[in-house]
Amino acid sequence: AQSVTQLDSHVSxxxxxxxxxxxxxxxxxxxxxxxxxxxxxKGLQLLLKYTSAATLVKGINGFEAExxxxxxxxxxxxxxxxxxxxxxxxxxxxxxxxxxTGFQKLVFGTGTRLLVSP
Amino acid sequence: DAGxxxxxxxxxxxxxxxxxxxxxxxxxxxxVSWYQQAxxxxxxxxxxxxxxxxxxxxxxxxxxxxxxFPNYSSELNVNALLLGDSALYLCASSRWGLANTGELFxxxxxxxxxx
Numbered sequence: 001a002q003s004v005t006q007l008d009s010h011v012s013x014x015x016x017x018x019x020x021x022x023x024x025x026x027x028x029x030x031x032x033x034x035x036x037x038x039x040x041x042k043g044l045q046l047l048l049k050y051t052s053a054a055t056l057v058k059g060i061n062g063f064e065a066e067x068x069x070x071x072x073x074x075x076x077x078x079x080x081x082x083x084x085x086x087x088x089x090x091x092x093x094x095x096x097x098x099x100x101t102g103f104q105k106l107v108f109g110t111g112t113r114l115l116v117s118p
Numbered sequence: 119d120a121g122x123x124x125x126x127x128x129x130x131x132x133x134x135x136x137x138x139x140x141x142x143x144x145x146x147x148x149x150v151s152w153y154q155q156a157x158x159x160x161x162x163x164x165x166x167x168x169x170x171x172x173x174x175x176x177x178x179x180x181x182x183x184x185x186x187f188p189n190y191s192s193e194l195n196v197n198a199l200l201l202g203d204s205a206l207y208l209c210a211s212s213r214w215g216l217a218n219t220g221e222l223f224x225x226x227x228x229x230x231x232x233x
Contacts, residue, residue, distance in 0.1 A: 043224040108160030
């Protein structure tokens with residue numbers, strides 16, 4: 001079964017320092033992986049997605065993630081945190097190996113709350 | 119270009135009542151999925167609608183039902199509400215078939231409180 005594990009429930013950084021949010025996945029086939037962000041009282045927004053193309057994926061707002069099959073990891077990083085990055089981040093795996101059928105069920109991790117201090 | 123819109127944004131119900139939540143997908147999208155997000159947890163898949171039919175369903179009881187209209191909008195209905203149904207209900211839209219990019223576009227959710 002496909003699943004993701006977010007290794008930290010909370011991460012605290014200072015503004016201007018690097019961000020690392022960790023995610024491990026379990027999948028019986030080559031997975032499609034995503035990172036979504038949720039700001040307070042807002043819906044979910046896609047940061048980036050991996051769909052078996054380049055293993056280093058660049059997303060919005062300076063975030064990127066690297067797919068490492070040998071480590072079954074998909075960690076999210078950003079070189080320099082900004083106050084506006086404070087939010088909940090979800091690592092997500094798609095249960096559908098391909099998208100051409102249309103059906104897509106996303107399985108979310110439990111989330112990592114990123115706190116950014118001045 | 120309007121994104122995914124949901125209504126109402128907040129509502130309070132009592133145990134045993136019924137609730138209907140509404141969703142309009144992003145322009146150009148024909149598929150709607152519903153997710154339940156309990157406090158402090160990640161969203162859980164409820165079901166997905168395409169061409170006015172339920173295509174897939176997550177591990178939710180029959181008290182949870184839905185509908186999709188010809189204009190692609192959708193409703194989520196929950197009967198016989200329980201305290202445990204208190205959650206943020208998220209609607210997500212996408213395009214079916216080859217046009218599917220793998221990305222779901224989410225609304226801001228409807229926060230349901232059951233007393």
